[in-house]
Amino acid sequence: MAFQPIVDVLDGSVFAYEALVRGADGSGAGAVMSRVTHDNRFAFDQLCRRRAVELAASLGVATRISINFMPNAVYQPEVCLGTTLAAARRAQFPIERIMFEVTEGERVEDRPHLVKILNEYKRQGFTTAIDDFGAGHSGLNLLAEFQPDVIKLDMDLVREIDASAVRRSIVECIVRLARALDISVIAEGVETKEELATLRGLGINLLQGYLLARPAFEALPEIDRSVLQPRKGGAGRRAAA
Template sequence: MAFQPILRLSRREVFAHEALVRGQGGQDAGEVFRHVNVDTRYQFDQACRVKAIELASRLGVPGYVSINFMPNAVYRPELCIRTTLAAARTYDFPVEKIIFEFTEGEMVEDHGHLREIVQHYHQRGFLTAFDDFGAGYSGLKLLADVATDLVKLDMALVRGLPADPRRQKILRHVVSLCADLGAELIAEGVETRDELRFLQDEGIDLFQGHLLAKPAFEALPEIHWPD
C-alpha cells in the first residue's frame, strides 16, 4: 500500500489517508489489477482491507484511513465485513476511523446490492465515499441510488478548471447537489494552486492531490500545506 492524505484546509488538519494498492515492488494499481479476475477478486478485496488496516495502525495514520472496496466482490456484506472487523481488533485500529470507498470506474452490476452494502457499513459505524465521481459509469444514477457520507470529485473535472467555463458550471452544480444530499465533497487530483484556489472559493474544504502530498509507499508522505 501507498498512503496519500486528504486534508481539511480550513482547519489545517489531516482528515484521512487513502490506502492505495501497490505491488510488492511499488508497482502501480493498474499493474496489480491486471492479475485480479472474477475468481480472485474476493480474496484480493479482503487482503487489501487487512493490509491497509495493518499498515495504518503500524504507521500511526492520523484521522481516518480510507479503503477502496470492490462492490462486485462483496456477496454478503454481513459476512464479508468480518475480516475487516477482525483486522481492526488484531491491529487495534478503531472501526469508527475507517472509510470505505467505491469507485464509479467499476461497472457496478447491481445498484440495489451496493445500496445494501453501504447501508450495512453505516450500521457498523463506518463512513462511506463515492470515489471518482464524474469519471465512469452512470454517476448520477449511482448518486441517486446510494447515499454516501462523502463524494470525491474526479480529477478529470478538476484539471484545467480555472480556465474552463463549462467545467466551472458543472462544478457549481455538483457542489450544490452534494450539499442538498448531505454529502461532503472532496476534490481529488489537485495539482496547481489555481485549481486549489478556485475550488476553495466554491466552498470545497477537503482536498487530495500532488500539490499537497504525493503518495508514499508504505509510509506517511510529507505534506505541503498551502500558504
C-alpha cells in the same frame, strides 16, 4: 500499500489517508490490478482491506483511512466485513475511522446490490464514499438511491478547472447539491495552485493530489503546507462542503 492524504486546506489537518494498492516491489496499481481475475478478486479485496488497516495502525494513523473496495467482490456485505472488523480489533483501530470508497475500477454488475452493500457499511458505523463522482456509475441515479457521507469528484472535473467555466459551473452545482444532502465533497487530482484556489473559491476545502502530497509507499508523506496559505481577502474560506 501507499498512503496519500486528503487535506482540509482551511487548517492543514488531514481528513483521511487513502490506502492505494501497490506491488511488493512498489509497482503501481495498474500492474497489480491487471492480475486480478474473477476467481481471485474476493481474496484480493479482503487482503487489501486487512493490509490497509494493519499498516495504518502500525504507522500510527490518528485520523481516517480510506479503503477502495471492489463491489463485484462483495457477496454478502455483513460477511465480507468480517475481515475488516477482525483486522481493526487486532490492530486496535477504531472502525469509525475507516472510510470505504466505491471504486470505479470495475463495472458494477448489480446496482441494487451495491446500494445494499453501502447501506450495510453505513449501518455498521463506517464512513461511506462514492469515488469518481461524475463518471461511470457514480452519478445522480446512484445518489438518488443512496446518500453517502462523502463524494469524491472525478479528476476530469478538477483538471484545469480554473480555466474552464463549464467545469466550474458543474462543480458549483454539485457542491450545492451535496450541501442540501449533508454530504462532504472531496476534490482529488489537484495538481496546480490555480486549481486549488478555484476549488476553495467554490467552497471545497477537502483536497487530495500531487500539489499537496504524493503517495508514499508504506509511509505517511509530508504535506506541502506552503500551498495552503490563505488568499488575500479571505476568498475561498467558506465552510467545507
